[in-house]
Amino acid sequence: MTLSALIIDVTLWGSVAILGFMAWRRGRVVLVSSVREGSMDFINIVPRIALGVIGSGYIAAVIPPEVITGWLGPDSGWFGVLTAVIAGAATPGGPVVGFSIGAVALKVGGGTPQVIAYVVAWALFAFQRMILWEIPFMPAKFVWFRAAVSVPFPFLAAAIAMVIGKP
Amino acid sequence: MIVIGALVAVCAAIVWRRDGIDGVLNILTHDLWLFGEIIPRVLAGCLLGTFIAEILPHEKVSRSLGPESGLKGLLIGTAFGAILPGGPFTAYPVAAALLTVGADFGATIAMVVSWTLIGYGRAVAWELPILGTEFTLWRAVISLPIPVLAGWLGRFVYVRMYPKGEPSE
Numbered sequence: 001m002t003l004s005a006l007i008i009d010v011t012l013w014g015s016v017a018i019l020g021f022m023a024w025r026r027g028r029v030v031l032v033s034s035v036r037e038g039s040m041d042f043i044n045i046v047p048r049i050a051l052g053v054i055g056s057g058y059i060a061a062v063i064p065p066e067v068i069t070g071w072l073g074p075d076s077g078w079f080g081v082l083t084a085v086i087a088g089a090a091t092p093g094g095p096v097v098g099f100s101i102g103a104v105a106l107k108v109g110g111g112t113p114q115v116i117a118y119v120v121a122w123a124l125f126a127f128q129r130m131i132l133w134e135i136p137f138m139p140a141k142f143v144w145f146r147a148a149v150s151v152p153f154p155f156l157a158a159a160i161a162m163v164i165g166k167p
Numbered sequence: 168m169i170v171i172g173a174l175v176a177v178c179a180a181i182v183w184r185r186d187g188i189d190g191v192l193n194i195l196t197h198d199l200w201l202f203g204e205i206i207p208r209v210l211a212g213c214l215l216g217t218f219i220a221e222i223l224p225h226e227k228v229s230r231s232l233g234p235e236s237g238l239k240g241l242l243i244g245t246a247f248g249a250i251l252p253g254g255p256f257t258a259y260p261v262a263a264a265l266l267t268v269g270a271d272f273g274a275t276i277a278m279v280v281s282w283t284l285i286g287y288g289r290a291v292a293w294e295l296p297i298l299g300t301e302f303t304l305w306r307a308v309i310s311l312p313i314p315v316l317a318g319w320l321g322r323f324v325y326v327r328m329y330p331k332g333e334p335s336e
Contacts, residue, residue: 058194138266
């Protein structure tokens with residue numbers, strides 16, 4: 001286990017313990033009923049997470065990262081921003097993949113506004129995170145609503161980057 | 168879920184035709200490992216969600232994060248998303264808990280978007296080393312207004328789509 005994974009687990013279970021203690025101070029019944037409810041949520045969510053984790057591996061295997069990098073070429077202008085946004089949403093895998101593709105694009109001559117649009121779009125719409133995490137936990141209506149109102153923002157970020165210029 | 172299941176089946180079939188049964192099993196074992204690693208954190212996230220829903224006073228939440236909370240509610244949601252520790256296994260259960268205790272779509276959108284865009288966890292752990300300090304800072308500064316704007320847009324659209332309040336599921 002790496003150090004960062006350890007830190008995550010310690011803070012995570014530490015917060016669970018602190019909040020559990022706060023619930024317990026309100027009475028044993030409160031604690032027992034919230035633990036039971038949380039466990040039911042967990043049991044309901046496990047099959048969906050299983051489908052998400054195992055499924056997204058296959059989806060990722062079908063979309064190789066090279067394809068994504070191709071979309072992020074040195075193509076500048078608004079067309080480049082559009083392809084960058086689509087590429088961000090289609091990027092499979094975790095943060096390493098997303099940011100590495102951005103870094104490669106910067107090296108091979110991708111414009112800063114396009115790469116910013118890519119990173120922002122990836123943060124907002126990466127399909128793997130939505131399938132694996134957001135849809136199982138949140139009400140479906142919220143997820144679609146959230147995604148729909150987020151659409152303008154990668155473009156806005158690119159526009160700001162174009163106006164202000166290069167860092 | 169059915170759609171996702173079908174998509175997964177199609178992709179698994181493509182992998183099987185391309186790489187044979189070994190390719191399919193490789194991905195399966197890798198993902199089962201990942202699943203085993205994630206599952207305790209998911210349990211922790213679910214417990215966090217219910218504890219928060221139990222502890223937070225509902226009327227206070229709906230006052231400070233509800234539909235009438237204005238810009239302040241969006242700012243609170245943004246700040247909360249930015250400082251929330253952990254990964255997706257905490258962010259989404261906690262966001263769902265906020266919705267059930269009276270936060271509106273706008274403030275919750277601000278929180279989720281802020282977590283993905285300006286949450287320090289991912290930026291420090293991954294973006295900084297891979298993309299460099301300059302790019303990361305630049306990107307984060309440009310992203311700062313986005314959670315509030317997204318939450319505001321969400322609220323704006325929501326009251327027009329459902330003028331009579333929350334529709335029944």
